[in-house]
Every structure is written in structure tokens, then in C-alpha cells.
Amino acid sequence: MRVEKCWFCSSNIYPGHGITFVRNDATVFRFCRGKCHKNFKMKRNPRKVRWTKAYRKLAGKELAEDATFEMEKRRNRPEKYNRELVGKTLKAISKVTEIRQKRQDRFYEKRMQRAKKQQVKADKVQLEKEVHLIKAPAGIRAEKEKLKEPVRQQKEANQDVMEE
């Protein structure tokens, strides 16, 4: 029993799921669900379909090359069964998955940092434009009047002084 990868979206295919399609030139395509199968039949290129891993890795949105991916690569040499080896491998699998998760999270954070500045700018603009969604225009005007009050008082005080 193997957990395969979907040809289209690269997700895991567990036993009992999906369809395997064999083309006349003997290439085998495995799909995890009907969605991927149908997209394939429509001749869509997974590298251009936004929700697939192929697109995301190509567009730099996800960790593409890393040493932790080496663990999952298929090896065609059968290993002689060795109890210790199996135990070690199991431990290694959980450790490697942890490390891979951390690295992916870090990659995401870095990517989002660049977006933070842009976000702040966009937020400012939005606040100025759309503040009426939070406060009524009359209220905004009243606030502005209040802000002008001390300035007006100052001006009047100055004028009095000047007149004197």
C-alpha cells in the first residue's frame, strides 16, 4: 500500500480514493478526486491553475526546494526488512515533518512581511476614503467643528489682543 501523489494538485491519495488513468503511451496519471480528473480531461495545465501545488511552487508562494523533501522521494531499491531501521525511519519521519512545517511557516512569514508595508498604506487610504462606514457624516462634521474650536478661540483671542 502506498500513499500516492495526485498528478494534478499534488495532494495525497489514500487507498480507496481517486482514479488511475493509463494513457496509450503507458504513462500513468493518478488523481485524488473528480475535480482533478476533470481538469485534466479539459487539458488544463496544473502549472497555471492557481490552487494546485505546482502553481504555488512555481510562483514562489510555497517552499519549493528544501532538504526535507528528500525524505519523500521514491526509491526503487527495496530495503531488506530490519526492525531497527524501521523504528529509526518512523522517528525520522515525524522529526522531518516537524522541521518541514517550521520551514514552511518561516517562508510564509517572510513572504508576508513584504506585504505588511503595502497593507499599512492601503489601510490609511481606505480609512480616509471610507470612514463614513464607521461614523455618520454629521458626526464627522461635528468632530471637525470641535477640533476647529480651540483654533477659533485662539484666533479670536489674537484678534482681541490685536484690536487692543
Next chain:
Amino acid sequence: MIPKYSFLKVVDNSGARLAQVIGFYGQQGSYASIGDVVKVVVKEARGEKVEAGTMRKAVVVEQKYPFHRKNGSHIQYLRNAAVLLSEKGQPIGNRVKSLLSPEFNKPRWAKLRSLSKRLF
């Protein structure tokens, strides 16, 4: 799901190109599936080994209709294909141009397996 009178592409080098199913061996139903032996009329042939119009046995090797395995997986091919057999059930040709499925893991098809690639 191959009924009577359907055409199968012959994927070995026995010389036949197209075969038409006219009967089933070892089975009561009306459909043949992968791994079933089938009585066949050779419709088109190239070369001298097999002539068009002769009746032969054949085994269905590829099938468009997704066939269901006990482990839950489904496999489908792009065409319906067969390999011609002699009266005793051994393949006639030397080479089989097809990716066989594990339905042919039985000792009955040992010779067939040695002629082609396998699907895992």
C-alpha cells in the same frame, strides 16, 4: 465492460490490428472485463501470421470503463485492447505493447507478463 460485437485493438505483434468480440469463455454474463478470455474474429490484419476473418481466442488487456479493484482503487485506460491467444491460451505474438495491470499476476499469465511491462 466489453459486450459482444465490440472492437478491441490488438496490442501484440501477431499481425492483427482489430478484433471483434463474438463470445465469452468461462463466463455466463454478457460483458467481458480485464483478464477475461474472449472469442474473437480478426477484422483487420497486417502480415501473414494471422489472417483477417479467422476466429481466435484473446484476453482483454485494457479497458476504458474504470475497473474496480478490491483495495478500492479504480483504473481506466484510454482504449479497449486485447492480446491474441492460441487455442491453449498462450499469447501468439512476441511483444506486447501495453502496460498490464496486476490482474495478470496469476501464474496463468506468466508468459504474457514476460512479454510486457507491468502496472503497479
